[in-house]
Amino acid sequence: MLKGKHIILGITGSIAAYKAAYIIRGLVKSGAEVQVVITPSGKEFITPLTLATLSSHPVISEFFSNRDGTWNSHVDLGLWADAMLIAPATASTIGKMANGIADNMLVTTYLSCKAPVFVAPAMDLDMYAHPTTQQNLEKLRSFGNRIIEPATGELASHLVGKGRMEEPEKIISVLDDFFNQKTTLAGKNILITAGPTYEKIDPVRFVGNYSSGKMGFALAEASAERGANVCLVAGPVSLDCHHPNITRINVESADEMYQVCVSRFPEVDAAILSAAVADYKPEHVAEQKIKRETAGDMMLHLVPNKDIAASLGQIKKDCQILVGFALETTNGHTHALEKLKKKNLDMIVLNSLTDDGAGFKVDTNKITILTDKGETIAYPLKSKKEVAEDIVDKITEYIR
Numbered sequence: 001m002l003k004g005k006h007i008i009l010g011i012t013g014s015i016a017a018y019k020a021a022y023i024i025r026g027l028v029k030s031g032a033e034v035q036v037v038i039t040p041s042g043k044e045f046i047t048p049l050t051l052a053t054l055s056s057h058p059v060i061s062e063f064f065s066n067r068d069g070t071w072n073s074h075v076d077l078g079l080w081a082d083a084m085l086i087a088p089a090t091a092s093t094i095g096k097m098a099n100g101i102a103d104n105m106l107v108t109t110y111l112s113c114k115a116p117v118f119v120a121p122a123m124d125l126d127m128y129a130h131p132t133t134q135q136n137l138e139k140l141r142s143f144g145n146r147i148i149e150p151a152t153g154e155l156a157s158h159l160v161g162k163g164r165m166e167e168p169e170k171i172i173s174v175l176d177d178f179f180n181q182k183t184t185l186a187g188k189n190i191l192i193t194a195g196p197t198y199e200k201i202d203p204v205r206f207v208g209n210y211s212s213g214k215m216g217f218a219l220a221e222a223s224a225e226r227g228a229n230v231c232l233v234a235g236p237v238s239l240d241c242h243h244p245n246i247t248r249i250n251v252e253s254a255d256e257m258y259q260v261c262v263s264r265f266p267e268v269d270a271a272i273l274s275a276a277v278a279d280y281k282p283e284h285v286a287e288q289k290i291k292r293e294t295a296g297d298m299m300l301h302l303v304p305n306k307d308i309a310a311s312l313g314q315i316k317k318d319c320q321i322l323v324g325f326a327l328e329t330t331n332g333h334t335h336a337l338e339k340l341k342k343k344n345l346d347m348i349v350l351n352s353l354t355d356d357g358a359g360f361k362v363d364t365n366k367i368t369i370l371t372d373k374g375e376t377i378a379y380p381l382k383s384k385k386e387v388a389e390d391i392v393d394k395i396t397e398y399i400r
């Protein structure tokens, strides 16, 4: 999958820089074109001559060439790349990337790069474990960068611990898997609902719930990254999505979400209904703000909303996959299976509010997938991004 891919390899000042030579060799052997960008301290550890020879391209380090004044455009480089890999990435470069300190060619290229970014940290165990490094890595993850975790072993300091840059073959296989995965849902259309719905009481009040939309947005990103065209129907959330394959439609109420889903569903290969749709809405919406003095005791008469999942289950064709969610507080398994059958779903993702780290607002989730084929697959607690990957893996299996 690396054949013909344009890879920027960023090298920083670490003893692991020698491994970059093997990375270039492996990438070039797989048919990739490699452009090295090295920091000034990286050059203390490995010579540009070695890197230029292996990559068949002059190594870029400065903003312009001292010899003839040629300008090295980090913007053009960022646009040229199919992926950027920073290996080894020191704590210092990770910090600069996380905080936009663009004082060298490598970091300016990173900031201009629209392609996916992979970071392979290399440092001493205590530097790696330091909260600053961990916070910076977390920040990079939140930008969508992929961290290739360092291995545990003997370090340059002769201490033993986590911080050793992952081996070149492993790093290359991460990139290869990425490009491989990118095509698994190519040409497929996926509808995803996310977030809560708000049901109006009057112009300033609503009935709603605590859903943050994080799970649905992670599913949209994971599907888009595999090449799917995603229609993301989002309730009121404060989240952004950036992937060009995602078309976002903002809605507020369950009725609006229902309208969009029913009209889009016939065109899609799969629908993932992760929204926490309000089950009820006020029967009447007050045109003006309800005043405390005039209302006295307040009774809200609520009527049921349409069940989007069940409605799509009724019109579902054999070639379409319908995936629902069940957030339960008791008898999760039984309720989830009932919903799977009642709504004619192919798969249901169960998460229990009683599990620590699962449910609304948090960045993690612990799920069990139940399928119409009778499978029950329980997963450990993971980040919502990783959970999204697991769900999309399972859907990909079904679509195939």
Ligand code: CTP
Residues within 6 Å of the ligand: 193, 254, 273, 274, 275, 276, 277, 278, 279, 305, 306, 307, 308, 309, 310, 323, 324, 325, 326, 327, 339
């Ligand atoms: N769902 C939906 N439309 C609704 C209610 C739920 O599409 N009006 C979907 C959810 O997005 C989810 C699945 O149905 O994928 C199950 O939602 P959940 O709220 O757990 O189930 P309900 O059927 O509403 O049952 P209850 O709230 O009584 O547990």
